[in-house]
Amino acid sequence: MTPRLPWYGLGLLILAQICYPLTSGxxxxxxxxxxxxxxxxxSVGHxxxxxxxxxxxxxxxxxxGGGLLVEAVGVAAGFPFGDYTYSGQLGPKIAGVPWVIPLAWTWMAWPAWLAAVRLVRHPAARILVAGVGLAAWDVFLDPQMVAEGYWTWSNPSPSLPGVPDVPLGNYAGWLVVAVLMMAFLGAVAGGPPGRDAPMYALYLWTWLSSILAHAAFLGLPASAGWGALAMGLVAVPLAASLVKIDDGVRA
Structure with a gap:
């Protein structure tokens, strides 16, 4: 039964995410x-x-822990994500950061790392791919959360075309932090893949469902496109690696 637990957890997560566009306020x-x-x-359970x-x-x-630290520094000093502030909609704060925000770093860091483990053997390249895999998720996340008023930037320029409320520097900050996190994580979590299908499914579900949600339900077509491209840098090779065709037979 234990190997099935991550799949049950993924099912609950998907049900919760489906509720997002059906609610408000x-x-x-x-x-x-x-x-x-x-x-x-x-992610932690897996x-x-x-x-x-x-x-x-x-x-x-x-x-x-690292997510809380970098977010607290970001809110206080405007670095490395730019000058931004959190509203009170996501609950109590620690050092100006809603308590739930650091958990989000962990949520997507683990599937991004495992995707890189599957795709890349060289340790340094693996860290870079994992960092890109995590940072790319933010191309969906920030436009969606800013649209809900959960946080805002004081000066979001320059920005991606069609995504005027999130500065380009934020994405660069995410990439640097994500790569550093993966370097530390890789020191203890290296090794071959193993029973990681639920995390591959989580990463691919996040990519596809975010494209659909932004384009069809949240009124964010530009971030749907940019996020599809950014997260697709890892999601597409991951999906391809899971579909092996040998002599016309799907494995």
Whole structure:
């Protein structure tokens, strides 16, 4: 039964995410928090089940602890993401950062890392691919959350065409932080793939569902396109690696 637990967790997460476009206001904020908590539990739980408590603990220390640290610095100093502030819609704050925000770093860091483990063997290249895989998610995340008023930038220029409320420097900051996180994570979580299909599904679901949600339900067509391209840098090779065709037979 234990190997099935991540799949059950993924199912619950998907159900919660489906509720997002069906809600608004305080209910949508509650769905957002619930989704992040479920995603955090899914990733940490999978790490514990497949790699052991040491790796799961390192994942939390590096991505949750590191996420809180970098977000607190970002809110206080305007670096490395630009000058931004959080509203109070996502609940209580720690050092100016809603408590749920660091959990989101962990949620997507683990599937991004495992996607890179599957795709790349060289340690340095693996760290870079994993960092891109995590940072690319933010091309969806920030436009969506800013549109809901969960946080705002004081000066979002220059920005991507069609996404005027998020500065380009934010994405660069995400990439630098994500690569650094993956370098630390890789020191303890290296090794071959193993029972990682639920995390591959999580990464691909996030990519495809975000494209659909932004384009069809949230009124964010530009971020749908940019996010599709950015996250597709890892998602497309990952999907291709999962579909092996030998002599016309799908494996």
């Amino acid at each position: 305080g209910a949508r904020a509650a769905v957002t928090v619930t989704t992040v908590v479920l995603g955090f539990a899914l 790490a514990a089940l497949t790699r052991g408590p040491r790796v799961a603990g390192a994942l939390v220390l590096v991505t949750t």
